[in-house]
């Protein structure tokens with residue numbers, strides 16, 4: 001493979017951690033998924049197993065291919081097992097303090113030539129780079145949700161990142177069958193900086209009662225040919241993640257359109273996080 005990588009570490013077992021692990025395993029890499037607990041690591045594996053069962057049923061993969069893919073994924077709760085990974089992609093909650101601690105730990109355990117990447121949506125990658133002793137080997141590898149389906153990956157490049165790191169990260173993205181776009185380390189990179197004011201305004205509109213949540217989504221799908229309405233997209237992203245992203249963008253750009261609309265924050269406070277909690281702008285109960 002162009003990246004010369006064979007083992008990929010993934011930190012985080014949520015929506016994106018499981019998705020990135022599946023993408024890398026599907027591309028033929030050995031994948032180690034690090035969870036905080038055995039239960040969360042097992043849950044990530046269960047998500048990938050469910051995805052395989054679905055793909056076999058839809059005849060997108062043979063049963064043998066699914067078994068082979070699953071055999072390339074193993075789970076751990078120990079950082080030490082990441083020592084042999086060529087590239088590690090951190091994909092835990094969008095919180096700088098948590099991520100900084102993880103990067104310091106990765107710096108301690110990973111081989112000197114391991115590339116340390118983050119899947120952050122908006123946080124400054126440079127800050128994570130300087131939590132390590134190898135800022136030249138840190139970059140963003142920003143997948144989109146769902147990682148298995150979305151073609152784009154932003155390769156986020158802080159000033160300190162070496163060209164060799166960019167080449168290795170970009171080759172990994174291409175090996176995964178995705179389209180890389182190189183982006184400067186600016187809050188929100190390209191996609192989220194443009195997308196989130198739109199999503200935030202859709203919440204404002206729902207709150208004002210301009211149309212129902214379903215009506216707003218139907219309008220944007222039918223009127224702008226969007227594959228998904230803005231409120232269903234927020235439910236898919238996770239409303240807690242969306243609030244974190246908007247908070248970072250608001251700080252970076254001092255622009256009122258990025259300030260999370262109070263309704264969004266209130267929904268998070270009430271535990272309505274979107275699909276992952278079963279309730280957001282829409283209900284995902286059984």
Ligand SMILES: NC(=O)c1ccc[n+]([C@@H]2O[C@H](COP(=O)([O-])OP(=O)(O)OC[C@H]3O[C@@H](n4cnc5c(N)ncnc54)[C@H](O)[C@@H]3O)[C@@H](O)[C@H]2O)c1
Nearest residue numbers: 012013014015016017091092093094098120121143145237
């Ligand atoms: N959801 C999206 O649409 C999306 C898209 C692209 C990138 N991202 C980014 O991916 C990252 C993960 O997002 P997600 O949607 O998978 O979130 P999620 O809520 O589904 O999962 C978060 C993960 O972080 C772990 N975590 C939380 N606190 C932790 C701690 N203190 N220490 C270690 N692990 C901890 C959780 O156990 C879980 O595995 C974030 O940086 C997010 O911005 C999200």
